[in-house]
Amino acid sequence: MNNSMETTPPLDERVTHLWDDSFAWITGHSVQIGLAAIFGAVIVALLYGAKILGERLCRSDPTHSRWQSVIGKALATTRVWFMVAVAAQIVATYAHAPSDLAHTIYFLFVIAATLQAAIFARELILGSIEHRASGHETLGSAITIIRVLVTAAVFSIAIVLILSNLGVNVTGLVAGLGVGGIAIGLAAQGIFKDLFAALAILFDRPFRVGETIRFGDATGSVEAIGLKTTRVRSVDGEQIIMSNNKLLDMQIRNMHGIPERRVVLSLPIHYATPAAQLGALPDMLKAAVEAVLNCRFDHAWLNSFADNAIKVELIFHVTKGAAEARDVARHAVMTGAVEALQKANIAFSYQATIADPNAVAEEQNTPI
Template sequence: MLAHALLAVLVLWSLPAAAQSAAGTAAGAPAAGGALNATSYLERFPISPPDTSSPRATIESFLLIMQEAERLWVGARGSLASRPGSQPNATEQRAIALADVLLHKAMEVFDFSRIPKSSLEADSLVAVLQFKEILDRVALPDLGDIPGAAAGTFADAKAQQVLPGSWTIPYTDLTIVRQEAGDQIGRYLVSARTVDRIENDYRIIVNNPVRKDEGVDLFEYQRRSPGGLMPPAWFTLVENGPSWLMADHNGQPVWKWLGRLVALIVFVAIPVLFHLWLRRRPLPDGEAARSLRRILLPMVIILCIYAFRHIVREEINLTGSWTFAGSMVTEVIIWTVAAWSVYQVSNALSAWLLTSRRPGTEALDVSLLRTGVRVFGLCLSVLVLGYGATQVGIPVYGVVAGLGIGGLAIALAAQPTMENLIGGMILYADQVLRVGDLCRLGTLTGTVEMIGIRSTRIRAVDQTLITVANADLVKMQIVNLSRRASIHLHTVLGLRYETTPEQLREVLRQLQRVLADHPMIKPDPRVRFIRFGAHSLDVEVFAYVATTAWPEFLKVQEELFLTFTDVVEKAGSGFAFPSTTTYLARDPGLTKDGKSAPVREPAHTDA
C-alpha cells in the first residue's frame, strides 16, 4: 500500500497542471491538493518511476519527490512532538514509511557508481538530503529554461536526440549527464563527479539563506538525530540532557562520538575475552575438532562487527566521511575474516575426511580428497577476498586483473612451491604412494602419513617424522614395499669346507623339503649349491613368503632360519666362518754342490 501511495505521488508528473505549476514557480511547492490528487490516481497509475528522460525531467522529478517527502516527514515529526514521550501512531508511522520510500525513489536520479556498496545506503541518503538543501539555496532557472520536456512526459529516444549530453546548473558545478552505458543508458542522472562534491558544496553553501523552502534543513536534522526518520523515545534523554551532548565536534554531535566509543569498546572486548577464554580451554583430541574450534573466533568477530555496524549506522547514525571510513574499515575486516573462516572450514573438512576413513579401504584416495578440499578452500577464500574488494569500491575487473598478476608473481617468485604442488599432483596421478604405504626412498624407510600440497610426511621405523618436498620425492627411486604380493626370502648359508659331498646333498634335500612343507612359502622355492666361497661352501635359499606384512615375514623367516640350523647340524656339517691357514716350514738351505736341499713336510695350523 505504501508503494502504491508513493507511485501515486509520482503520477503528478504526468499531469500538465502539475508540470505547469512547477514551471511557474521555478520548482516551488506543489499545489495544495497535490497529495489528494495523487490518491485519486492510485488505480490508474500503479507504477511510475522518476522521469529522467531529460535534464528538466530529472530536476523536476527530484524536487517533487523531495517536497512530498519533506511534507510527510515534517508533519509526522511535528505531530509526534506534540505528544512528548509517546510512540508514533498508525498515521505517523505510515507517513514516515512513505517518506522513507520517497527518499529511496529520489536516489534513482543520481549516479552512485563511484560509491562502494558497503556504504551505499548511508552515503546515498546523505547525498540526497544535501543535494536538496543545495538546490534550496542556489538560484535555479525557470524549469522551462532547462533542456527537455516537463516531468511526466517520459521522452523517447527520438525526442532525446535533440537534447545535449549534459546540462549544468548555472554558476555551479552541479551537472546532469546522459548515461551512455550500462542499464541506465539514455537516462539523465546527477553525475558521479557531482555526487563526489556534494558534501563539500553543502558545507560551503549551508550558511546561505534558503530561497524556496519551509526553513527546515532535513539533512541537519538527520545529522543530529539517531538513525531513522523518526527519533526513538530514548533520544529525548539526550535532548533533555546536558547541552554539551548536542554540541558539534568534527561535524558530529558529541553524543554520537560517545556512543560510537562505547560500542567500539564493547564489540572489541567481546572477541578478545572470547579468545582468552578459548586459550584456557583444553584442546580437543582430534584434528577435525581442533579445526572447528578455530572457526569459532572468526564467527564471533564477524557477528560483533555486524552488530557494531548496525548500532553505528542505524542507532547512532554517524554521517558524512565518518560513515564512509567506518564502513570501509568494517567491510575490510568482515571479508578478511570471512576468507579466513572459509579456509578454516576447508581445513576442518579435510581433517574430518582423513580421520573418518581408513586409507586403503576404499577406492577413493582419502589423502587426495583431503588435499583437493584444502586447495578448493584456498581458492574459495581468495574469491571471497576478491568479492570483498569489490564491496569496498575496487572494480571487479581490477580485482580479476590483480589476481591474474598476483598469480603470475607467485608463480615466478614462489617457483619451488609451485614445483612441490606439481610434484604432489604427479604423485597422485601415478598412484605410486598412498597414505599408509611402507616405502623405501633411497636410504629412508618408513610409512607415508600424509601427502600434502607442498610436502609428504613419512614416519620412519625409529618413529621420527620426516618431511620430504614433493619436488624432491618425484625424483627419487621409490620402492613401495606395501604393494608387494609377497616378500622375498633370500639368504646364503656358508657350510664348512670339511662337509662331505654326501652331507652337502643331505642338507640340500632337507632344506628343499622344509621350504616345500611350510604353509607360508609359495610354490617352487629354490635351494642350490652355488659356489666355492673364500671360506665356505655357499648354499643359496630363494623363496617367497605369502604375506605383505613385514612383522609376519620376520616371524616366518626366524622360524625357517632356526629350522635351517637344525638341518645343518643333523647332517653332520656346520656353518663356516672366515678363517686363514698358516703353513710353517724350515728352509734347509743349499747343498755343497749348490743345489737346493729337499724341503721337509711342513706343519700347519688353522687360525
Template sequence: MGPILNPSLQAAGFALLMALARVLLGSAAVWLLVRALRRWLRRAAPRPDTLPDGLIAPLLLNSLASLGYLAMVVWGWRSLVRGWDVLRFDPGPDRLVEGAALLVAVVVVVRLINRSLLLLLERSLQRLGREEQTSTLRALAPMIRALFWGLGSLVFLQKQGVPLGAIYASLAGAGIGLGLALRGPLSHFLSYLTIVIDKPFQIGDLIGFADVLGPVERVGIRSSSIRSLGGERIVIGNEELLQKTIRNFGDLPRRRVAHSLRLSDQLPAEQAAAIPGLVEGVVRAHPPATFDRCHFTRFADGALEFQFVFFVPDSSVVVYLDLQQAINLGILQAFQVEGIAFAAPPKDPPAPALSGSPG
C-alpha cells in the same frame, strides 16, 4: 465502422505476437527435449529414479535447458527486430539484448565447467582411494573457479569489441612477476602433483632412501613425513625426495629372499647331497613361503657354500622377518639332528702394511 489502426502499429503488434509465439513454442520444445533426455538417462541408470554419474547428468541437463531457453528468447528478439521498423533502425536495444544474452550464456557455461570439473576431480580422487586429497582440492577450488571466471570475462569482453591488447600485455607482465614470486611454492606444488599422479609411493608404504627406512605417514603439498624404524619422524621436502633413489618395499607383489649357508668342508658327500632336500622341506613347512631352489654353489676356504632361495607373497616386513626366523630355526634344528656342522666364519684379511720404514 471501427477505426482503422495505423499500419506501423499493426506491423509492430504482429511482430510482437510472432516473437512471443516463437519464444513459447521454442521453450516448449526445449522443455520436451530435456524431459525426454532425463527419462532416457533414468532408464539407462543401474537403479530406477536415479541419474547416472551422480550430479554430472543433472548439471548438464539444467545447463542445456538454460541455454535452450536463452536461445529461444534471442530467436524471438531477432524476429521482433526484423518485424518492427523502430528496432530495425535503432541498433541500441539490439546491442543491449545481445550483450545481456551473451553475458548470461557465459555465466551458465562457466558455472557448468567449474562445478563439473571440480566434481569430476573429486570423484576421481575418491575412486583412486585418495580421500585425504579431497581437502586439498577444496582448498584449491577458489583458484580454479577464479581462473575460469577470468577466461570467461575475457571471452565476453572480446565478443563485445573491447580492445584487449593492453589487458593481455598487463596480464603477461603480471604473470611474469607472479611466476617469479611463486617459483618456490609452484615447484613444491608440481612435486606434490608428481607424487599424487605418478604414485612412486603411497601413505603406509615402507620406503627407503639414503640411510632412511620407514613407512610413509603423510604426503603434504610441500613435504612428506616418514616414521623411521627407530621411531623418529623424518620430514623431507617433496622436491628433494623425488631427486633421490627411492626403494619402495611396500609395493612388492612378492619378496625374493636369497641366503647362503657355509658348512664344514669335512661334510661327507652323501650329507652334502641331502642338504637341498632338507632345506626344501623346511621352507615348504612354513607357508606362505614358497621354495624356489637350493644348490651347492662353490668350495670356499674351509667351507662348502650352499645358496637357497624362497619367496614371500607379502610386502609386509614383519611377515618376511617372521618367516625368515622360522625357516632359519628349522634349518638349524634339521642340521643338528643330521649332525651337519657349520663352517667357521672366514678370517679377516690382514691389514695392509704401512708404506715407508721407521727412523
C-alpha cells in the same frame, strides 16, 4: 561552424527507437516468434531437466566417489539466466529480430554462455579433484584453497573471452595478466611446485596414506600428504617431513601390496662335507622351508666355491604378510635349516686364520 561528424543519438531516443522496432517486429512476425518460443521453451525444459538430474546424482553420492556425481554436480549448477538467454537467442535468430534488438540479445547471450561455461569448467575440475581426494583428509581440507585458485583462473579466462567476443581489444589486458602471472609464479615458484606435486600424487597415486615406501636411504609408513609436504614415519620412529616436489624427484619404492616377498640366504658349508651330504642339501633345505607357514620353496643348490667355504644358495618366497612377516619367516627357516644340518652332521664354515693351522682343524671338528 558545421559539425560534419555524426553524433550519437541520446539514450532516450535510442530506447524509444529500440522499443518501436521491437513492437513492429513482434506484430509482424508473430508466427515465427511463436514457433521459436516453443522451440526455446523445449530447450529450457531440457536444460532444467538436466539440472534436476544433476541434483539427484549429487544427492545419491554426496562424497563424489563416482564420476556420475562429478558430472551431476556440474549439471546442477545450470543457471536460470543461462536458460533464458539461450531461449532468447533462439527466438531472435529464428524470427529475424531487428538489428538493435538482436545485437542486445546476442550481447547478453555471450555473457551468459561464457559465464555458464566457466561455472561448468570450474565444477568439473573441482569435482575431479574431490573425486580423487575422496577419503583423503589432508588434501580434502585443502580443497578450499584449490577452489579459490581454480575459480580465479577460470573466470579470468572467461572475462577475457567475453571482452574479446564483444569487440574489445584485450591485448593489453592479456599482456598485463601474463606479466602479473609471471611475477606471482617467480615469487612463489617453490609453493606452486609443491602444490602441483601434491596434485600429481593425488591423481597418479604412487602411494597413499598408510602405505610403506622406500626413498633414498629412508623407509617408513606414509602418515599424511599435504599441499607442500609429505610426512613419513620411519622404521626408527622418526617423522620424516619431505617436500612433495623433492620426493617425486626421487625413486620411490612402494612396499604395499607385494604379493610375495623373496628371501635369499647364502649358507657357507665346510669343504670337509662329503659329496653325498652336499647332494642331499637341497631336499633338507626344502623340507625346512615347507615346514614354515606361508613359505614357498624356490631352489637350493651349490652356488660357488669361496676361499673358505662352499656357498649354498637358498631362495624361498613368503606368500603372505608384510615385511615383519618376512622377517619372522626368515628366522623360522634359518632355525629349521640349522636343525636339519645339525642332524645330518653338516658343519658351517667360518673364516680360518692362515697363520694358525690349528684353527682349521678346530673348525673342522667344531659342531654347528
